[in-house]
Amino acid sequence: MAELKLEDIIKEENKVFSKTPLFTDKPLSYCPGCGHGVAHRLVLEVIEEMNITDNVIGVAPVGCSVLSYEFMNIDMAEAAHGRATAMATGIKRVYPEKFVFTYQGDGDLAAIGTGETIHTCNRGENIVIIFINNGIYGMTGGQMAPTTIPAMKTSTSPYGRDTQMMGNPLKMTELVAQLDGTCFVARHAVHTPVLVRKTKKAIRKAFEYQKAKKGTAFVEIVSNCNSGWKLTPLQSIKWLEDNMLPYYNLGTLKEDPLD
Amino acid sequence: MAKVRGAVVVNIDRCKGCELCTAVCPTNVLAMHEKVNVKGYHYSYMANPEACTGCMNCATVCPDTVITVYRVKEPS
Numbered sequence: 001m002a003e004l005k006l007e008d009i010i011k012e013e014n015k016v017f018s019k020t021p022l023f024t025d026k027p028l029s030y031c032p033g034c035g036h037g038v039a040h041r042l043v044l045e046v047i048e049e050m051n052i053t054d055n056v057i058g059v060a061p062v063g064c065s066v067l068s069y070e071f072m073n074i075d076m077a078e079a080a081h082g083r084a085t086a087m088a089t090g091i092k093r094v095y096p097e098k099f100v101f102t103y104q105g106d107g108d109l110a111a112i113g114t115g116e117t118i119h120t121c122n123r124g125e126n127i128v129i130i131f132i133n134n135g136i137y138g139m140t141g142g143q144m145a146p147t148t149i150p151a152m153k154t155s156t157s158p159y160g161r162d163t164q165m166m167g168n169p170l171k172m173t174e175l176v177a178q179l180d181g182t183c184f185v186a187r188h189a190v191h192t193p194v195l196v197r198k199t200k201k202a203i204r205k206a207f208e209y210q211k212a213k214k215g216t217a218f219v220e221i222v223s224n225c226n227s228g229w230k231l232t233p234l235q236s237i238k239w240l241e242d243n244m245l246p247y248y249n250l251g252t253l254k255e256d257p258l259d
Numbered sequence: 260m261a262k263v264r265g266a267v268v269v270n271i272d273r274c275k276g277c278e279l280c281t282a283v284c285p286t287n288v289l290a291m292h293e294k295v296n297v298k299g300y301h302y303s304y305m306a307n308p309e310a311c312t313g314c315m316n317c318a319t320v321c322p323d324t325v326i327t328v329y330r331v332k333e334p335s
């Protein structure tokens with residue numbers, strides 16, 4: 001039997017995975033290994049698969065993903081720091097037939113935007129919230145965030161977060177799951193192939209809830225900030241598994257009936 | 260038995276050398292090239308191409324979506 005050569009395999013008809021055309025051609029501005037890139041891709045793949053490309057509006061945050069509107073080839077707006085869900089509320093109310101989502105980091109959603117986030121979820125605005133939790137302010141140099149876990153070192157907690165002095169981490173996902181306005185609340189991660197597939201299913205589900213007009217769908221993605229954590233990408237994955245996941249348990253926290 | 264063969268194509272100049280793909284390949288196909296790309300990153304390449312099954316693990320975790328995957332059933 002003749003062995004297959006590479007050029008026999010690398011043919012259009014054998015292609016099983018390629019970059020979604022919903023990415024623009026701009027190189028992502030993220031550090032090597034940063035989880036933002038995979039999270040972007042999953043949102044875009046879901047939009048592509050649901051065939052809602054011309055019917056979706058995203059709201060970008062302030063933080064490392066401030067330029068996500070440059071990378072996602074869909075209609076997007078840019079909100080002031082923390083105000084993405086407030087802006088998304090307005091957009092959804094003016095265009096109720098559009099799919100509306102926010103994409104926000106933890107400094108954006110859980111610090112400066114805490115009020116907007118909680119009230120949007122409590123009102124049950126019919127939007128999807130994608131929440132990237134890397135436990136740190138990535139863009140501004142790795143300062144402590146409300147989500148920084150106990151004993152975690154950041155540039156503003158160089159000896160580790162002392163909860164006596166600096167307070168306790170805020171588990172936004174547990175918090176919004178309590179609110180009557182949310183219909184689907186889940187926490188996922190994107191650092192292994194299996195977890196990436198699960199996260200994509202959850203994002204898909206979140207958009208299905210919006211389609212069914214069920215209220216606010218909230219998906220947290222526990223992610224790495226290797227630069228802020230001062231680790232290599234591979235070390236940051238290990239650190240995330242050993243430290244972030246025991247504190248931020250993965251799973252579905254709330255799932256109302258979809259029909 | 261029909262064997263599954265795969266291959267990946269890395270968009271060399273878009274690879275950021277993070278090595279995440281190399282760690283999730285079940286058959287140790289990928290390694291970082293000793294050469295660097297236009298940005299100065301060592302890029303991922305198929306060091307052991309015969310072992311690729313086209314499982315897509317590498318492409319699934321690549322933060323910059325620079326890997327394209329091909330798969331074919333090899334007739335026995």
Ligand SMILES: Cc1ncc(C[n+]2csc(CCOP(=O)(O)OP(=O)(O)O)c2C)c(N)n1
Pocket residue numbers: 062063064065081104105106107108109112132134136137138139140145225
């Ligand atoms: C009103 C306002 N306050 C503060 C800042 C500075 N600032 C920019 S990004 C950021 C934190 C972003 O952190 P996070 O949301 O966790 O996103 P990441 O960069 O980690 O993805 C801060 C405080 C700002 N741009 N605007």
Ligand code: SF4
Pocket residue numbers: 029030031033034035036064134138139224225226227228
């Ligand atoms: S600073 Fe952190 S969150 Fe920002 S791009 Fe780099 S790794 Fe990602």
Ligand code: SF4
Pocket residue numbers: 265266267283284285286287288289310311312313314315316317318328
């Ligand atoms: S497709 Fe699977 S087997 Fe092939 S290089 Fe990627 S991870 Fe390895």
Ligand code: SF4
Pocket residue numbers: 033269273274275276277278279280281302303320321322323324325326
């Ligand atoms: S995961 Fe992607 S960016 Fe990172 S080394 Fe592999 S191909 Fe390059």
